[in-house]
Amino acid sequence: CVVFNCSDTLDYITMAKFFKGLASSGAWACFDEFNRIDLEVLSVVAQQVLEIQLAVKQKVKSFVFEGSELPLRPTCNVFITMNPGYAGRSELPDNLKALFRTVAMMVPDYALISEIILYSNGYLKARECARKIVATYKLCSEQLSSQDHYDYGMRAVMAVLRAAGNLKRKFPDDDEFVLMLRSIIDVNLCKFLSHDVPLFNGIVSDLFPGVVLPEPDYNHLNAAMTKQCSLMNLQPTPYFLLKTIQLYEMIVVRHGLMTVGQPFSGKSASLRVLAGALTDLSNQGVQGTLFNRIQTRFINPKSVTMGQLYGETDRATQEWKDGVLAVTFRALAADPNEDRKWLVLDGPVDAIWIENMNTVLDDNKKLCLPNSEIIQMSQTMSMIFEVGDLAVASPATVSRCGMVYLEPASLGWRPHFDSWMTVLPKALGPRAINHIKEMFEWLVPACLRFVRHEVKEISPTEDSGLVRNLMNLMISLLDEFGPQEEAPGVIEQRAAQRAAAEAAAANGENGNSNGEAGKEEKEGGEGGGAGGGGG
Numbered sequence: 001c002v003v004f005n006c007s008d009t010l011d012y013i014t015m016a017k018f019f020k021g022l023a024s025s026g027a028w029a030c031f032d033e034f035n036r037i038d039l040e041v042l043s044v045v046a047q048q049v050l051e052i053q054l055a056v057k058q059k060v061k062s063f064v065f066e067g068s069e070l071p072l073r074p075t076c077n078v079f080i081t082m083n084p085g086y087a088g089r090s091e092l093p094d095n096l097k098a099l100f101r102t103v104a105m106m107v108p109d110y111a112l113i114s115e116i117i118l119y120s121n122g123y124l125k126a127r128e129c130a131r132k133i134v135a136t137y138k139l140c141s142e143q144l145s146s147q148d149h150y151d152y153g154m155r156a157v158m159a160v161l162r163a164a165g166n167l168k169r170k171f172p173d174d175d176e177f178v179l180m181l182r183s184i185i186d187v188n189l190c191k192f193l194s195h196d197v198p199l200f201n202g203i204v205s206d207l208f209p210g211v212v213l214p215e216p217d218y219n220h221l222n223a224a225m226t227k228q229c230s231l232m233n234l235q236p237t238p239y240f241l242l243k244t245i246q247l248y249e250m251i252v253v254r255h256g257l258m259t260v261g262q263p264f265s266g267k268s269a270s271l272r273v274l275a276g277a278l279t280d281l282s283n284q285g286v287q288g289t290l291f292n293r294i295q296t297r298f299i300n301p302k303s304v305t306m307g308q309l310y311g312e313t314d315r316a317t318q319e320w321k322d323g324v325l326a327v328t329f330r331a332l333a334a335d336p337n338e339d340r341k342w343l344v345l346d347g348p349v350d351a352i353w354i355e356n357m358n359t360v361l362d363d364n365k366k367l368c369l370p371n372s373e374i375i376q377m378s379q380t381m382s383m384i385f386e387v388g389d390l391a392v393a394s395p396a397t398v399s400r401c402g403m404v405y406l407e408p409a410s411l412g413w414r415p416h417f418d419s420w421m422t423v424l425p426k427a428l429g430p431r432a433i434n435h436i437k438e439m440f441e442w443l444v445p446a447c448l449r450f451v452r453h454e455v456k457e458i459s460p461t462e463d464s465g466l467v468r469n470l471m472n473l474m475i476s477l478l479d480e481f482g483p484q485e486e487a488p489g490v491i492e493q494r495a496a497q498r499a500a501a502e503a504a505a506a507n508g509e510n511g512n513s514n515g516e517a518g519k520e521e522k523e524g525g526e527g528g529g530a531g532g533g534g535g
Helices: 012-025 039-057 110-120 126-143 154-170 176-191 197-207 219-231 238-253 267-284 306-310 324-334 354-361 395-400 414-421 426-454 463-480 488-534
Strands: 002-005 028-032 062-065 068-071 077-080 256-260 294-299 311-313 320-322 340-346 366-368 374-376 381-387 402-405
Touching: 002 354, 002 366, 012 028, 012 039, 012 062, 012 068, 012 077, 039 062, 110 126, 110 154, 126 154, 126 176, 126 197, 154 176, 154 238, 154 395, 176 197, 176 238, 176 402, 219 238, 219 267, 238 256, 238 267, 238 402, 256 267, 256 354, 267 294, 267 340, 267 381, 294 324, 306 311, 306 324, 320 324, 324 340, 324 366, 324 374, 354 366, 354 381, 354 395, 414 426, 414 463, 426 463, 426 488
Parallel strands: 002 028, 028 077, 256 381, 256 402, 294 340, 340 381
Antiparallel strands: 062 068, 311 320, 366 374
16 A cells, blocks of 8 residues: 655646556555645546546456556555645545545544553553553643644654653663653653643643652763854753753654744754764764764755745656755665764745645655655654744644744843853953943843833844844944954943844834933943942
8 A cells, every 4th residue: 555645736647647556556545635636636536536446346457547558456446535624725526525435533542552552562550651641631731721833642642652662671670650751751841831831740740649750861962962062152051951852852752853933042053962962972982872973954945936845847848857855855765874864944834835744754754746756764864843833834744743842031142142252352352351241231131121011013023133133233343443442431332322222123113212211221220230230
């Protein structure tokens, strides 16, 4: 049985090639997301399927199909799956509906499936552990906030079971409740927003009373990540290292995952740091799960058209031309070495281009191209998506991916500022550099408080983004100062002017009126800064 992921780029000629192969070989085909095909094409497909069904019914040895005489093997069959109601879906025409028997799918028994899989992984308390998994997800769906990237379905349960099986093989003699609690936390904690984390911790502590988790041994990985941070001029804050560890744990149990967060949350930096750390550990010969060299490929999916991304057929010559993603995916899948390959798609997710990845992200692990080519994903590959939010992603996509959520507010602006301070021109001298640091510590909190409470923004901004713009403006003005010219008074004046300009720019057309308020805020902040200095 061949599983193929349908898309809106399929035409009746490509579908005819499929049906020719099925009829002559007697194979089965399952067309996933069948109603993503355009309505005009579906009408022709209905006639093609009808021809094959009539030939099978008449028990002929051969028949003419789309201008070709084909041998017919009566075992051929066509199955379709569809999720109605999503974006980019069309309703099946009546003449096509009549050719297929409808089968309604039931919600699976999570507890029974979990129990069987846990028994197969060697758990003796499989029934109790399975009940706790189901209860955890039930309570989370009822008590936690509703977010686009939260999912508590069967695929989320399978990720927990996969992690539990890995832990059981690694620690066969440990308490099974401890292993199960570790699996639930590792898979789920990384996707929750900060205000949902205490609720989740309360849920698991009630379901696992008296179970204390030992600290996981990530000493080698932490040391390697800290080294990478220093090489990349990044700050190894506890929050950043925690999120990078969670990203590592998610890559272990999922081959498709998303890092979700607004700009300046550290998504790209955590990927680069983790890739460098795992490569260093592999070069040093340190043994560990997925401690391999990392190859990364980056693609922005929204910078090109769908045809340029996946590939398209020239309408005049019918010649197939591969897309950027198809070429990269094929090269990584064919690479035989043991290096881990990360294909990173950095750009917004929508319900159109991401749906073509459905068979890649589920257990099939196959990329289906519009020319009917199927590329099998290798065991060393991972699909990673960097997205700002999942507001327009379908539930089918969300359920297929592991999630790591990063918040700019939790990282803050100070790590960006500390990294910027290390690249200031040395010609300024230590006195001026220290004065700049004091200026930022005095001005930035007051200006951010003013922007957030007094200003109505035309376009929403992040604190780290505003501070980054301020730093860029400052560095453009500091090149006038030579080695001997340390002018703290001038620096103070320009820092205040730039900070006020940033606050006014955030307010757009009301910049003049709020500029006066910013001046008052500055004067008040000066007094506060002096008091703070005295303390």
